[in-house]
Amino acid sequence: MNTNFDALETRDPAQRERDLFSRLPIQLAHAKARTAAYAKLLRDIDPLAVDSREALARLPVTRKSELLNLQKADRPFGGFVAGGWGDFLRVFASPGTLYEPEGARPDYWRLARALHAAGFRRGDLVHNCFAYHFTPAGSMLETGAHALGCTVFPGGIGQTEQQVQAMQELRPDAYVGTPSFLKIILDKAEEMGVALPSLKKALVSGEAFPGSARQALADRGIVGYQAYATADLGLIAYESPAREGLILDEQVIVEILRPGTGDPVAEGEVGEVVVTTMSPEYPLIRFGTGDLSAILPGRSPCGRTAARIKGWMGRADQTAKIRGLFVHPSQVAEVVRRHPEVARARLIVDNPEGQDRMRLVCETTMQTNALAEAIVHSLRDVTKLRGEIEFRRCGELANDGKVIEDLRQYD
Numbered sequence: 001m002n003t004n005f006d007a008l009e010t011r012d013p014a015q016r017e018r019d020l021f022s023r024l025p026i027q028l029a030h031a032k033a034r035t036a037a038y039a040k041l042l043r044d045i046d047p048l049a050v051d052s053r054e055a056l057a058r059l060p061v062t063r064k065s066e067l068l069n070l071q072k073a074d075r076p077f078g079g080f081v082a083g084g085w086g087d088f089l090r091v092f093a094s095p096g097t098l099y100e101p102e103g104a105r106p107d108y109w110r111l112a113r114a115l116h117a118a119g120f121r122r123g124d125l126v127h128n129c130f131a132y133h134f135t136p137a138g139s140m141l142e143t144g145a146h147a148l149g150c151t152v153f154p155g156g157i158g159q160t161e162q163q164v165q166a167m168q169e170l171r172p173d174a175y176v177g178t179p180s181f182l183k184i185i186l187d188k189a190e191e192m193g194v195a196l197p198s199l200k201k202a203l204v205s206g207e208a209f210p211g212s213a214r215q216a217l218a219d220r221g222i223v224g225y226q227a228y229a230t231a232d233l234g235l236i237a238y239e240s241p242a243r244e245g246l247i248l249d250e251q252v253i254v255e256i257l258r259p260g261t262g263d264p265v266a267e268g269e270v271g272e273v274v275v276t277t278m279s280p281e282y283p284l285i286r287f288g289t290g291d292l293s294a295i296l297p298g299r300s301p302c303g304r305t306a307a308r309i310k311g312w313m314g315r316a317d318q319t320a321k322i323r324g325l326f327v328h329p330s331q332v333a334e335v336v337r338r339h340p341e342v343a344r345a346r347l348i349v350d351n352p353e354g355q356d357r358m359r360l361v362c363e364t365t366m367q368t369n370a371l372a373e374a375i376v377h378s379l380r381d382v383t384k385l386r387g388e389i390e391f392r393r394c395g396e397l398a399n400d401g402k403v404i405e406d407l408r409q410y411d
Helices: 013-034 036-041 064-073 112-117 137-148 160-170 179-192 211-218 329-337 369-383
Strands: 088-094 098-103 125-128 151-154 174-177 201-204 223-230 234-238 246-248 252-257 271-277 287-293 320-322 325-327 342-350 357-364 388-392 404-406
Touching: 013 036, 013 252, 064 098, 064 287, 112 137, 112 223, 112 234, 125 137, 125 160, 137 151, 160 179, 174 179, 179 201, 179 211, 179 223, 211 223, 223 246, 234 252, 234 271, 320 342, 329 342, 329 357, 329 369, 357 369, 369 388
Parallel strands: 125 151, 125 174, 174 201, 201 223, 342 404, 357 388
Antiparallel strands: 088 098, 223 234, 234 246, 252 271, 271 287, 320 325, 342 357
């Protein structure tokens, strides 16, 4: 059985980087010419000059948290699509409401690669328990399964007893959906006295999939893998049998940025996952997911050579309301930017005796009263709030991507 979806997965990493960044200027030129949003965002940018990570890092970031307002101002897609209704098969709505198009290309969201890594093959029957209405997850996995030559049962969500009955009678090989719903189905099957011996593999997403959940499936004879995908971007990363992080998809450029900024962090440091796609229909450039992760060093033991991320590690949007004013990670980044002596900083908010207090903890090798006073001034200038300064040696702050840590307790 072929363990790789295609030859792209085992490319030399340097060749992959060259291939992606030779395509990037073309994608930028396309986005600038065909979409109203990028005509504005890239107005002063020469697409042909953006052929490296360093050049890409100078482009603006559009965050998912901003997309809702952009779509409200210019329904339905905020000016980010290249085409009209006839160019798309479907349009979906995610909570917010955010609208997402589905292009007509086979495997539009590129989930076939993740399904293949999870052991799905031509001729499998896949029981799909992602939602089929409003949100696109059901279609995302169905189109990926069809690209592999699988048949799909559109189970959707809910109706647990009917799901068990369908599995008993159709004998599917595989499941796609959230891990928690699969557990509900399996528990219901046990309660009903129904055996489901045909179900041997699963690709799950939409929730955390810790080792305990994976083992619980294995104890029932099901090998489970996970995929990291979004309705906007499609597949971002997927798990392989090596079980060491999530391997980046071959058709995206992923950066890990310091939350609230457009600045890439060092390999291994936790930051926001920011993705650039090669989709001609919905060309998202430096799209901030709001998710935290980190690049893992080295390559996967499975033989795939793309970079890996640790997986989902929390949310990057850490805005806090302090004494009636909102403080954002971007403001903390601005304070740090004003003081080159500071390598990294974290704003800690607590409320001793019921009153909000904020401390900016700074990693620096230069710990002087003059620097502390200067940072206090910058903190007040940027946030309009008074705060204390605390120095730490470089490397003492936890590598968890937190820029604002809210420790306030309320009765």
